[in-house]
Amino acid sequence: MELLLQTLLNGLLMAGVYALVATGLALSLGVVGIVNFAHGEFLMLGAFLSYLLFAFRGLDPLFALGLAFLAAFLVGALTYWGLIRPVLKAPELNQMLLTFGLSILLQNLALLLFGADTRVVAPPYQAATLALGPFFLGAVPLGAFLLSLALLLSLQLFLTRSRLGLAVRAVAQNRLAPGLLGIEAEGVYLLAFGLAAALAGVAGVMLSVMLYASPSVGFLFTLKSFAIVALAGLGNLKGVVPAALVLALAEALVSTYLPGGGGLVEAVFFLVLFLALVGRAWRGA
Amino acid sequence: MRLVVEALETGYGKAQVLFGVDLRVAEGERVALLGANGAGKTTLLRTLSGLLRPWRGRVRLGEVDLRGLSPARRARLGLGHVPEGRQLFPLMSVEENLRLGAAFLAPGREKEGFERVYGLFPRLAERRRQLAGTLSGGEQQMLAIGRALMGFPRILLVDEPSLGLSPRLAEEVLLALRAVAEEGVGVLLVEQNVALSLEVAERAYVMEHGRIVLEGPSQALRQDPRVREAYLSL
Numbered sequence: 001m002e003l004l005l006q007t008l009l010n011g012l013l014m015a016g017v018y019a020l021v022a023t024g025l026a027l028s029l030g031v032v033g034i035v036n037f038a039h040g041e042f043l044m045l046g047a048f049l050s051y052l053l054f055a056f057r058g059l060d061p062l063f064a065l066g067l068a069f070l071a072a073f074l075v076g077a078l079t080y081w082g083l084i085r086p087v088l089k090a091p092e093l094n095q096m097l098l099t100f101g102l103s104i105l106l107q108n109l110a111l112l113l114f115g116a117d118t119r120v121v122a123p124p125y126q127a128a129t130l131a132l133g134p135f136f137l138g139a140v141p142l143g144a145f146l147l148s149l150a151l152l153l154s155l156q157l158f159l160t161r162s163r164l165g166l167a168v169r170a171v172a173q174n175r176l177a178p179g180l181l182g183i184e185a186e187g188v189y190l191l192a193f194g195l196a197a198a199l200a201g202v203a204g205v206m207l208s209v210m211l212y213a214s215p216s217v218g219f220l221f222t223l224k225s226f227a228i229v230a231l232a233g234l235g236n237l238k239g240v241v242p243a244a245l246v247l248a249l250a251e252a253l254v255s256t257y258l259p260g261g262g263g264l265v266e267a268v269f270f271l272v273l274f275l276a277l278v279g280r281a282w283r284g285a
Numbered sequence: 286m287r288l289v290v291e292a293l294e295t296g297y298g299k300a301q302v303l304f305g306v307d308l309r310v311a312e313g314e315r316v317a318l319l320g321a322n323g324a325g326k327t328t329l330l331r332t333l334s335g336l337l338r339p340w341r342g343r344v345r346l347g348e349v350d351l352r353g354l355s356p357a358r359r360a361r362l363g364l365g366h367v368p369e370g371r372q373l374f375p376l377m378s379v380e381e382n383l384r385l386g387a388a389f390l391a392p393g394r395e396k397e398g399f400e401r402v403y404g405l406f407p408r409l410a411e412r413r414r415q416l417a418g419t420l421s422g423g424e425q426q427m428l429a430i431g432r433a434l435m436g437f438p439r440i441l442l443v444d445e446p447s448l449g450l451s452p453r454l455a456e457e458v459l460l461a462l463r464a465v466a467e468e469g470v471g472v473l474l475v476e477q478n479v480a481l482s483l484e485v486a487e488r489a490y491v492m493e494h495g496r497i498v499l500e501g502p503s504q505a506l507r508q509d510p511r512v513r514e515a516y517l518s519l
Contacts, residue, residue, distance in 0.1 A: 163388050170374050170385050177372040179356035180334060180365075182389035182436055 002134050003256065011252030012245070013141040016148030017210070019244035020203045021221050022228035023152060023237060024196035030235025031172045031192040034084055035096050038103040039225060040218030042072045042197040044110060046204025047213035054121045054208075061121050061209050065147070068201040076197025080190050088189075103219065110215035118212035126209055144206040151199065152241065159237075168192050172235065220266070227273035230280070247272050286347040286363065287311045288333070288440045288471065293342035295332050302328045304495045305342070310471045312439055315463060317482040317503070318475045319516060320492035326475045327369050329492070330442045334366040335359045346440065361389050365438025365470075369445060371429040375418030379409055382417050382428055386435030394437070401468075402431035405461055423454035430461065440471040447478045459485045479516035483507050491516075 021043060028036045046068035053059040053067070083102065087095050128139035159165040170178050171188045178185050200221075207217065228247055232239030251268045255261045290308040294301065302325045310316045320326050331337040333344055335356040344351045346362055360366070374382050383402060387395045403410035406427040412420065417428055426446050433441060443462060447455035455478060463485050466472045476482040483489060483503040491499035491512065499506065506512050 163384060163392070166377070166381055166385055167388055169377065173374040173376055174372050176336070176368060177374065178385070179336070180360055180368060180372075181386050181432065182357050182360035183385070184355065184357045 006135050007252045007256040008249060009135055009137065010141070011249035013137070013145040014252065015241075015245040015248035016145035016152075017203050017206055018224060018228060018248050019241045020148040020151060020199050022225040022232070022240050022244055023155065024199035024203075025222070025225040026229050026232065026235055026237050026240050027168075027192050027196040027199075029229065030237065031168055032080070032084065032189045033088075034193075035092070035099065036196070037096065037100040037222060038079070038106060039196065039200055040220065040222030041103055041106040042076060042200035042218070043204040043207065043221050044106070044213070044215065044218035045075060046072055046201035047208040047217055048110065048114060048119075048204075049201075050121050050205040050208040051119045051213040054123070055119075060123055061205050064205045064208075065202055068205045069198045072201025072204075073194040073198035075201075077190050077194035079197070080193035084193065085186065085189070103222070107215045107219060114213075114215065116215060118214040118217075119208075120212045121208040123209065138210075140206075140209050144210060147206070148203070151202065155195070155199075164191070224269045227269040227276065230273055231276040233280075243276075286439045286471075287345075288364070288473070289343075289345045290329075290333065291343045291345075293329070293332060293344065294340045295328065295337055296340065297328075297337075301340070302495050303332065306492075306495070306497055308473075308490060308497065310440055310473045312471045313466055313469045314471045314488065315466045315486045316471070316473050317486035317489040318473060318492060319477075319479050319482060319489055319512075321515075322477070324492040325495040326492055327444055328495075330366065330368075330444050330473075330475060333442060334364060334368075357389075360436060360438070363437075363439035365433040365436060365441040367429045367433045367441065367443045367446065371425050373417040373425055373428060373432070376416060378414050378416055379420070379428055380413040382432050383409075383413075383435050386432035390436065395435070398435040398437065402434055405434070405464060406431055422449050423451070423458065426450060426454075426458050427461070430458070430465075434465065434470075438470060440473065441465065442473045442475075444475045445477065446474070447476060447481065455481060479512070 025036065025039045028034050028039065049068050049071060050061045050064040053064050054061060083098060087098055125139055129136045130139060130142065159169055167178065167183050167188050168191065171185050211217065224247065228240060228243045231243035231246060247269055250272060251265045254268050255265045258264055288310045290306055293306040294303050296302040306329060318326050328337065332339050335354055346364055349362055351359055374385065383399065384395060387398050408424060409427055409431055412424065417425065420428060430443065430446065446458045450458065459481055462472050462474060474482055474486060483506060486503050489503050489506050490497050499509065499511065
């Protein structure tokens with residue numbers, strides 16, 4: 001029983017980061033209408049930024065969080081302006097090929113610059129744990145969970161209270177009307193794409209401590225995020241948190257209870273994606 | 286401020302739809318644009334608000350030539366457009382839809398806009414927390430008009446507000462537009478309900494095959510044999 005609860009607890013803590021990354025993907029999909037295969041590369045950017053600042057400046061990853069948010073926002077906004085904007089009206093396949101190509105380009109650029117090694121950012125508190133009765137919570141996963149939650153709540157407030165946030169949701173619901181109301185959709189797209197990247201960038205910093213930084217770490221999270229977004233319903237932001245919870249708990253359970261589970265964890269999202277798509281087709285029919 | 290259209294021509298692909306359209310709407314004026322399905326009325330409105338590029342001709346709002354300006358820029362200059370099919374944000378509340386109509390104004394003017402719209406359509410005030418997608422057809426039309434009014438337009442283009450509404454609701458909506466014009470907004474009303482629009486508008490244009498074929502005071506058009514035969518079935 002204790003093992004089960006500990007497992008569920010671990011899954012819950014991981015779900016926060018998953019939700020953070022997947023929310024970004026859902027934003028670019030729901031608002032801009034772009035399937036962004038390079039989403040995880042914004043995460044990789046955050047992870048390497050955290051690593052570089054830690055390794056060469058001795059800067060605590062806590063400082064990297066804010067920097068990664070800004071840097072990823074900027075890179076996201078530039079990506080939108082330079083690459084996405086010109087293909088907004090192109091066929092979907094072209095858009096997907098573009099973001100897929102960007103993903104491969106960025107991964108190989110990182111490979112060239114940093115090599116294929118995984119690099120871990122190890123601040124003094126990396127292995128610290130908090131005892132909660134019979135259970136143990138890693139300080140870093142707990143902090144990452146709480147920060148993810150805080151960021152998602154802020155995003156929720158932004159989208160429901162501020163006029164700019166309303167405009168982001170409006171563009172997602174109707175392409176024609178915002179322009180007639182004096183809202184430049186392109187500015188909103190830029191903001192949404194930048195925010196999506198920024199969320200991934202922050203998650204990258206968290207993962208540089210919890211997992212590692214490597215050229216391919218982002219792509220793994222792109223795939224997992226797709227599984228979550230498919231489960232939530234494409235572009236449905238509210239469904240992302242429960243869907244992230246499903247994936248994270250499923251992974252935790254597999255890792256604890258399946259013999260050789262550790263190796264199978266990275267396959268769980270395939271199963272989730274498969275079931276989500278089959279379930280959706282079943283209901284649609 | 287006046288909306289002035291001169292010799293406007295446009296179309297889709299190679300198919301020309303508008304042929305040399307001239308039209309004027311002044312602030313506070315109620316003008317109807319009449320014509321059968323496919324006459325080019327909606328195309329004209331889309332060109333005026335910048336959704337469609339003109340091939341030739343000019344559109345001016347006051348002193349400003351609107352050539353090349355985006356729909357958003359035109360809206361900010363005071364040109365409102367209640368589009369065909371209402372184009373609401375279905376998953377947002379009535380209040381959120383209205384706030385978006387004032388998104389480009391200083392935050393202080395939002396309150397003024399709410400008072401004006403809720404005064405015009407008390408029913409929207411009752412339903413302000415309800416999702417736009419769950420409103421009845423008449424309420425949706427009121428919301429579409431109210432949302433455009435939140436931006437304090439000087440000239441308002443309204444595309445078929447009575448479409449799909451019961452005769453009683455259609456009349457209610459058109460009378461609200463008359464009240465809007467009395468506050469000084471110029472209203473260009475596109476309608477297939479010719480009898481009703483001629484009652485509400487002071488002046489009207491009749492369009493056929495992309496050309497303005499008749500124009501004049503509503504009173505005169507009601508007596509015109511061509512209008513009576515083609516549109517009023519008298």
